[in-house]
Amino acid sequence: DPELVAKGEKTFKKCKACHQVGENAKSKTGPILNGIVGAPAGHAEGFRYSKAMKAAAEDGLVWDEAELAAFLAKPKKYMKGTKMSFAGLKKDSDIEAVIAYLQSYSR
Ligand code: HEM
Structure with a gap:
């Protein structure tokens, strides 16, 4: 649903201080989120996760x-x-919208 994705792009502004998605995305304060929907947790290459996330x-x-x-x-x-x-x-x-937005970015 393109409208939901557009709404999610706005919501994602709250995440952008720490997270990136898209072609040139990198991990910063938070891990890169390309392909995160359906992915195993704690697997962004080179990102230092908390003990809790590793567990x-x-x-x-x-x-x-x-x-x-x-x-x-x-x-x-x-x-x-x-x-x-x-x-x-x-x-x-x-929440629903930001998940739809994230889902539009595959790995
Ligand atoms: C982890 C999403 C906001 C910092 C994560 C993960 C997701 C996520 C899905 C798990 C990633 C993984 O398993 O690889 C989001 C979304 C946000 C948001 C959708 C906005 C609605 C933020 C903000 C910050 C932040 C504002 C910084 C102030 C982090 C950090 C981790 C993380 C440091 C790693 C957590 C750990 O190792 O325990 N985020 N995030 N996130 N995020 Fe966010």
Whole structure:
């Protein structure tokens, strides 16, 4: 849905301080997010994840839409010890939109 993706692009402004997507994207404060929907957690090459994210990755966490939605609503509550310093997205509609936006960027 192109309208949802466009809405998600606006929501992603809240993420851009730390994350990049697209052709020339790199990991910065946060890991690169190309192809993140459906991907195993904690796998951006060269990025130094928290112990919490590494443990979740070892436990087999995959960022399907449900896991992403729960993480983005309340990162610190979802994953105790994550170093993602972001309060979370309050509106389900913003979460849905930002996931659609991320889904438009494959690896
Ligand atoms: C991790 C998404 C906002 C910093 C992640 C991951 C996702 C994500 C999906 C897991 C990546 C992976 O497993 O490779 C988002 C979205 C945001 C957002 C959609 C906006 C709605 C932010 C902001 C910051 C940030 C504003 C910085 C203040 C980080 C860091 C990690 C991370 C440091 C690694 C966490 C760890 O190792 O525990 N983010 N993020 N993110 N994000 Fe964000």
